[in-house]
Amino acid sequence: xxxxxxxxxxxxxxxxxxxxxxxxxxxxxxxxxxxxxxxxxxxxxxxxxxxxxxxxxxxxxxxxxxxxxxxxxxxxxxxxxxxxxxxxxxxxxxxxxxxxxxxxxxxxxxxxxx
Amino acid sequence: xxxxxxxxxxxxxxxxxxxxxxxxxxxxxxxxxxxxxxxxxxxxxxxxxxxxxxxxxxxxxxxxxxxxxxxxxxxxxxxxxxxxxxxxxxxxxxxxxxxxxxxxxxxxxxxxxxxxxxxxxxxxxxxxxxxxxxxxxxxxxxxxxxxxxxxxxxxxxxxxxxxxxxxxxxxxxxxxxxxxxxxxxxxxxxxxxxxxxxxxxxxxxxxxxxxxxxxxxxxxxxxxxxxxxxxxxxxxxxxxxxxxxxxxxxxxxxxxxxxxxxxxxxxxxxxxxxxxxxxxxxxxxxxxxxxxxxxxxxxxxxxxxxxxxxxxxxxxxxxxxxxxxxxxxxxxxxxxxxxxxxxxxxxxxxxxxxxxxxxxxxxxxxxxxxxxxxxxxxxxxxxxxxxxxxxxxxxxxxxxxxxxxxxxxxxxxxxxxxxxxxxxxxxxxxxxxxxxxxxxxxxxxxxxxxxxxxxxxxxxxxxxxxxxxxxxxxxxxxxxxxxxxxxxxxxxxxxxxxxxxxxxxxxxxxxxxxxxxxxxxxxxxxxxxxxxxxxxxxxxxxxxxxxxx
Numbered sequence: 011x012x013x014x015x016x017x018x019x020x021x022x023x024x025x026x027x028x029x030x031x032x033x034x035x036x037x038x039x040x041x042x043x044x045x046x047x048x049x050x051x052x053x054x055x056x057x058x059x060x061x062x063x064x065x066x067x068x069x070x071x072x073x074x075x076x077x078x079x080x081x082x083x084x085x086x087x088x089x090x091x092x093x094x095x096x097x098x099x100x101x102x103x104x105x106x107x108x109x110x111x112x113x114x115x116x117x118x119x120x121x122x123x124x
Numbered sequence: 125x126x127x128x129x130x131x132x133x134x135x136x137x138x139x140x141x142x143x144x145x146x147x148x149x150x151x152x153x154x155x156x157x158x159x160x161x162x163x164x165x166x167x168x169x170x171x172x173x174x175x176x177x178x179x180x181x182x183x184x185x186x187x188x189x190x191x192x193x194x195x196x197x198x199x200x201x202x203x204x205x206x207x208x209x210x211x212x213x214x215x216x217x218x219x220x221x222x223x224x225x226x227x228x229x230x231x232x233x234x235x236x237x238x239x240x241x242x243x244x245x246x247x248x249x250x251x252x253x254x255x256x257x258x259x260x261x262x263x264x265x266x267x268x269x270x271x272x273x274x275x276x277x278x279x280x281x282x283x284x285x286x287x288x289x290x291x292x293x294x295x296x297x298x299x300x301x302x303x304x305x306x307x308x309x310x311x312x313x314x315x316x317x318x319x320x321x322x323x324x325x326x327x328x329x330x331x332x333x334x335x336x337x338x339x340x341x342x343x344x345x346x347x348x349x350x351x352x353x354x355x356x357x358x359x360x361x362x363x364x365x366x367x368x369x370x371x372x373x374x375x376x377x378x379x380x381x382x383x384x385x386x387x388x389x390x391x392x393x394x395x396x397x398x399x400x401x402x403x404x405x406x407x408x409x410x411x412x413x414x415x416x417x418x419x420x421x422x423x424x425x426x427x428x429x430x431x432x433x434x435x436x437x438x439x440x441x442x443x444x445x446x447x448x449x450x451x452x453x454x455x456x457x458x459x460x461x462x463x464x465x466x467x468x469x470x471x472x473x474x475x476x477x478x479x480x481x482x483x484x485x486x487x488x489x490x491x492x493x494x495x496x497x498x499x500x501x502x503x504x505x506x507x508x509x510x511x512x513x514x515x516x517x518x519x520x521x522x523x524x525x526x527x528x529x530x531x532x533x534x535x536x537x538x539x540x541x542x543x544x545x546x547x548x549x550x551x552x553x554x555x556x557x558x559x560x561x562x563x564x565x566x567x568x569x570x571x572x573x574x575x576x577x578x579x580x581x582x583x584x585x586x587x588x589x590x591x592x593x594x595x596x597x598x599x600x601x602x603x604x605x606x607x608x609x610x611x612x613x614x615x616x617x618x619x620x621x622x623x624x625x626x627x628x629x630x631x632x633x634x635x636x637x638x639x640x641x642x643x644x645x646x647x648x649x650x651x652x653x654x655x656x657x658x659x660x661x662x663x664x665x666x667x668x669x670x671x672x673x
């Protein structure tokens with residue numbers, strides 16, 4: 011499972027960075043989204059990967075921390091998802107405004123060579 | 125718990141409530157919104173000054189105030205910490221906010237909707253970032269202040285602003301991912317995100333984990349250096365600050381200082397971990413980056429064709445100077461860097477406001493034309509025939525603006541008699557003190573480099589400022605007088621007056637900075653205070669690990 015997660019993070023981050031460096035605003039926003047997925051998985055992985063262990067305490071079970079997975083990274087991921095979602099939405103608006111003002115979807119608002 | 129203990133959270137709560145209240149009001153009720161904004165900003169200033177006053181207690185244990193949010197002990201819950209450094213930054217932010225708001229009330233706040241709410245949310249994010257004692261909360265407050273700053277950067281709209289903001293947003297979103305990677309690596313190895321607990325646990329880490337932790341700290345450091353606009357991560361800054369509207373740019377002057385503040389804070393807390401040298405200062409890399417930033421900014425200043433970019437590069441100069449100064453290390457250096465921080469932030473803010481006033485009556489083409497004329501050595505022939513009368517009267521308004529410009533030039537380049545000179549003098553003198561006068565040895569190579577680069581960047585500043593000043597105030601071109609209201613000049617005068625006050629009261633201010641710097645040394649009082657703080661009432665619920673079946 012570690013290998014699968016690691017490859018997933020690598021592929022997501024790699025494609026995200028490649029797209030981030032492209033000249034079209036649409037590619038940039040997709041790149042940023044992929045990058046934030048990669049980071050979310052990475053934070054998740056930092057809480058150590060375990061299968062079948064819940065993060066929330068169950069009062070009916072005997073108290074034993076070894077049965078549970080670290081809940082903090084999951085809370086962090088949740089916050090990170092919300093923030094990156096909001097920022098992506100905001101960025102989308104700015105992209106649309108830039109497109110409307112300049113008539114171009116180039117990141118510099120000017121087409122190369124024109 | 126008395127009301128005074130709750131004061132620590134007020135700098136976050138006040139702008140939050142004020143900003144939320146404004147959103148509820150109808151956008152057309154400008155007077156009511158402006159009144160709330162003024163009240164909130166003044167209240168912030170009062171709270172910040174109170175916190176600063178109470179942090180000057182003689183005993184180090186009393187200078188650090190800890191506030192437990194949710195009343196959990198520090199290792200479980202989230203803490204806010206107000207020490208001297210945090211209180212100093214709060215006062216600086218509130219002061220800048222007052223001046224920027226005063227300026228904006230004259231006309232700029234009508235240039236678009238939601239200026240005041242965004243302004244308050246930006247203040248909330250800044251104050252939160254200064255007060256928080258937890259790395260993940262730092263991330264959240266960074267995002268709050270950045271989200272507000274995106275909106276403010278777009279204030280007034282226009283193609284240049286949108287284009288510059290586009291780059292600014294992409295860079296900051298990318299740096300947010302770096303921030304998260306760094307934070308999660310640190311959590312994965314050290315098992316805590318509380319800054320004080322980190323300071324305790326890092327020395328106990330296993331060497332293999334330690335290496336991973338350091339990688340995390342390095343990634344985190346890159347995110348902060350992007351905020352501080354250090355070379356080669358700061359190319360976005362001059363364009364973006366030049367494009368932003370004047371009051372916004374003035375408030376943004378403190379935003380690069382947030383990155384510097386966090387590096388200083390984490391550096392002080394982790395200092396003991398690395399056996400004296402802090403891992404956040406990265407074995408001289410911070411110094412090198414600071415020097416490179418200063419060189420780049422000095423060249424940029426000489427190459428700027430308009431004053432907005434000139435001011436943007438002067439922000440870079442101050443970032444670079446502070447990074448290089450703390451990169452060298454030592455209490456004296458930190459003292460000088462803190463004094464420089466206050467002085468340069470006020471100056472740059474005043475300069476941004478002033479530029480807008482001066483440029484109101486000019487077209488963009490004038491600047492390019494003036495530089496082109498200089499470059500090709502073209503004489504302005506027609507002028508001299510008309511100007512038979514010796515001496516051209518300068519209108520009173522231009523004279524006032526000119527004096528303010530002169531003061532900015534002196535402050536930025538560090539010439540006597542104003543506080544810019546004292547700040548640079550303090551850096552140089554602690555450099556000489558540290559390595560030569562008291563140490564008995566010679567000044568290190570790094571010391572000589574810093575000495576030379578500070579002096580050369582001052583020279584570049586004065587050359588660039590003189591050129592811009594002559595072009596603006598002494599050319600004979602026919603121009604309309606800018607329409608300026610006295611409130612706007614008042615805002616600039618307030619900031620410059622504070623710089624004069626810093627000069628006159630240099631002794632007490634320097635003593636305060638000294639106390640702040642020695643409090644930061646090794647981070648001991650900070651860690652001790654946070655660890656010692658216990659919840660005020662018995663915890664209502666048992667901790668999660670003791671849950672009974």
